[in-house]
Amino acid sequence: MKNLKRSFSVVCEPPASRINQANDMALEGRHAEAVEIYRELARSGSTFPYLWINLGISLTMLERLEEAAEAFHEAVRRQPSFAQAWGNLGSVLARLGRFDGAALALRQAVELAPSDLGARLNLARALQNAGDLEAIPVAEIAVQMVPQSAEAWCVLGDARLAFGDDDGSLTAYDRARGLDPSCLDGSNNLGLAYFRNGQLEESMSFFEEAVMRRAGDADAWCELGISRLHAGDVPGAIEALRASVERNPSNEYAHSNLVLSHCYSDGHTADDIRDEAIVWAKVHAQTGFELPPVHVASRDKLRVGYLSADFHAHPAGYLYEAMFPHHDRSRFEVFAYSNKDYADDVTRRIAGSADEWKVISDHSDQELAELVRQDGIDVFVDLLGHTPGHRLKAFGLRPAPVQATWLGYFGTTGMPQIDFILADRYVLPERHESHFVERAARMPGCLYVFQPPKLAIEPGSLPARSNGFVTFGCFNNLSKITPEVVALWCQVLRALPDSRMVLNRWPLKSMRVREWYASMFRANGVDPSRIEFRATSGREEYFRSYHDVDLMLDSFPFGGGTTTSEALWMGVPVVSLSAERFVGRMTESILHTVGVPELLPTDASDFVRKALELAGDLPQLEAYRSSLREKTVGSPLCDLPSYTRDLESTFEWMWENRRR
Incomplete structure (x- = not known):
């Protein structure tokens, strides 16, 4: 927190010599000696108004922040109209991480001294750190007060970035850099703003x-x-x-x-x-501390707690929105712990379908673990693994008798405090169990379930008939599309010189990223002009992109999951090469569940053979086009009530086989 106000002024009243001596020491950086004199004067009953604020400043310079806060508290108690003392109190409380208290103190400073830019900027920073949206209007007033202040524009950019106004943050940072090109040196926020804007x-x-x-x-x-x-x-x-x-x-x-x-x-x-x-x-997560052993209550219902940061408009959020109402409330109670303040319509529907809804983004790991313990959760389910927003350290305190990881991350957490990983017989065969710290809890059917989008988009006709050539596609995250994946795809593309391929993911807006992938295809003997790089923005536009693809080629060793289900729903078959890891076997499980295991090759050479065979059989591709949606929707992959029953039976199995 910036702008700690200093006030080591010369005084001419008794005991002026001692006060001036302490002030001189402070100005020379001899703060420890100054503190002793200030405390001596305080004990003697000095009424010098700046005594307590000067004591607080010297204590702050010595990093004795708790004592500094006490001194500033005493300063404002003695003189409530002292704006500088309120401002310094707020700055110190912010450094101590007490942002709510800091914001209260800084509000007082701003009310007493409305023209103090530093206090207003510190207030915006404190509000931002406290998670209060008012940080943005406070910072906006600051830039209106002093539009030539690069610091004020930076603070406004930080506040907008913190609360999701990514475009607005870039605008503010551009104004700041125009005033002072070095104003963002040492800060990473401009890079974060570029990233969140898709740049x-x-x-x-x-x-x-x-x-x-x-x-x-x-x-x-x-x-x-x-x-x-x-x-x-x-x-x-x-x-x-x-x-x-x-x-x-x-x-x-x-x-x-x-x-x-x-x-x-x-x-x-x-x-x-x-x-x-x-x-x-x-x-x-190995703190050496766990909460005391759980007293297992005797009750008719199993209490399940789900923790996620994705309870909003997100592929996982759509699933939870659809699934929670299907839980059997005669056997289960559903608690949802959201590690995100943000809420949209999906969030509100999820919250309404849970028996208990709790936002825990401001809870420490200890506080979260104690809350879960107080709630009496029997089965605590991590939905994030090592993806952003996780709270694995809270699981490390073992707040629940059974702890599991499911769906959001497809690998081991590495944590012995998490007892189970939910799986099925395809994604986690017995020979792979040594890859996990957790025990495998295999569901009776597929680990995955797909909630078709509520969009009036039909699969359409086979594009190869009108184009006169076959178009392959992959809409997976680019992190899954490695040089090794491109090399295998290029074997298919070289064998069909007239064929094309579509890649569709938001980072492909970047010319640098497109050039990176173009160079991969070029290095493998395929002219990049045959590859269309797309970055569709809206959900409907994304699904319509499947109208331009005849056959999807999956990635490895990290294959598709949601994208595989989406392709099948749009009538596009997916050729997928399974790998020797959980994330490389998701499509295998989905294709077996839908009833099209013939799309699974045995090895890399069979992948090329199968892709070429299908590309040369347009009637077969048309048959898939006309039947895959019905086949997908009619399969267990889209049977949410049955899937929820399978999930519940797996929770009950975990409960019966828990660590005792």
């Missing part, structure tokens, strides 16, 4: 420059790694994330992203993924 090229360039200027900046390395992962540069992402973790081993967020990035890598095995996850757990 991946600018984001990567920003963070590449940042780590060149500040090689020790672990946060910049982390954000560079995340940007590279979204751009499909998995080795570059791992390199940057590893650099971040080396510079700040306590950064659990960077380390989780490193674990996640291993899942996409051809160069890392399932055992490598497990080992990195175990390291994460030992470094970040």
Whole structure:
């Protein structure tokens, strides 16, 4: 928190010599000696109005923040109209992480001194850190007061970024840099704003420059790694994330992203993924402390707690919205713990369908664990794994007698405190159990369920009939589309010189990302002009893109999941090569469930053979086009009530087989 006000002024009243002596010491940086004199004067009953604020300033300079806060509290108690004291109190409380209290103090400072820009900016910062949207209008008033203040525009940009106004944040940062090109030096927020605006090229360039200027900046390395992962540069992402973790081993967020990035890598095995996850757990979640053993209450219903940051308009959020109402309330109680303040219509419907809804984004891990314990949760379900927004450290305190991970992440958490990972016989065969710290809890049917979108879009006719050539496609995240994947696809494309391919993902808006992928195809003997790079924005536009594709080619070792289900619903078959890890077997499970296992090749050469065979059989592709939606919707993949019953029976099995 900036702008701590100093007031070491010369006085001419008794005992002026002692006060001036202390002030001189403070001005010379001899704060410890100054503190002793200020305290001596305080004990003697000095009425000098600046005594307590000067004491607070010296204590602040010594990093004795709790004592400083007490001194500033005394200053405002003695003189409630002292704006400077209120401002300094707010600054110190903010440094102590007490943002609500800081905001209250800084409001007083602003009311007493409305023209004090520093106090107003500190108020905006405190409100932002307290999660209060009022930070934005407070910062907007600041830039209206002093439109030539680069700092004020930076604070406005930070507030807008924090509350999701990504376009507005970039506008503010542009104004700030126009006034002072160096104003954002040392901050990563402009790079984050680029990333959230989908400007991946600018984001990567920003963070590449940042780590060149500040090689020790672990946060910049982390954000560079995340940007590279979204751009499909998995080795570059791992390199940057590893650099971040080396510079700040306590950064659990960077380390989780490193674990996640291993899942996409051809160069890392399932055992490598497990080992990195175990390291994460030992470094970040092995506190040596667990809550006391749970007293298992005797009641008729099993109480299940779901924790996620995706209870909103999100592929996972749509599923929870549809699934929660199907829970058998005669046997289960549903508690939902949301690790995100943001709410939309999907959020509100999910909240309404849960028996208890709790927003826990401002809870510490200890507070969250104690809340789950107080709620009497029997089965506590992590829906995030190592993806953003997770609260694995709270699970590490073992607040519930049964703890499991499901759906949001498809690998081991590395945590012995999580008892089970939900799976099925395809994604986690018995021979793969050594890849997991958790025990496998296999559902009777498919691990996945698909909720078809509420869009009036039919599969349409086979585009190859009107185009005169076959179009392949892949709409998976680019992080799944590695050079090894492109090399295999190019074997298919070279064998069919007239064929085309469509890739569709938002990072392809970036010219740099398109060039990166174009170079991969070019290196494998395929002219990049045959590849169409799309970045559809809306949900309806995205689904209409399937009208231009005859046959989907899946990625490996991290295959499709939601995108596979979407393609089948749109009548487009998916050829998928299974891998020896959970994330590489999701499409296998889906294709078996829908009843089209013939789309699964046995190895890479069979992948090429099968893709070419289908591309040369337009009647078969038309048969898939006309039948796959009905087949998909009529399969267990879309039978949400039955799926929920299977999930419940799995929870009951876990309860019966819990650690005792």
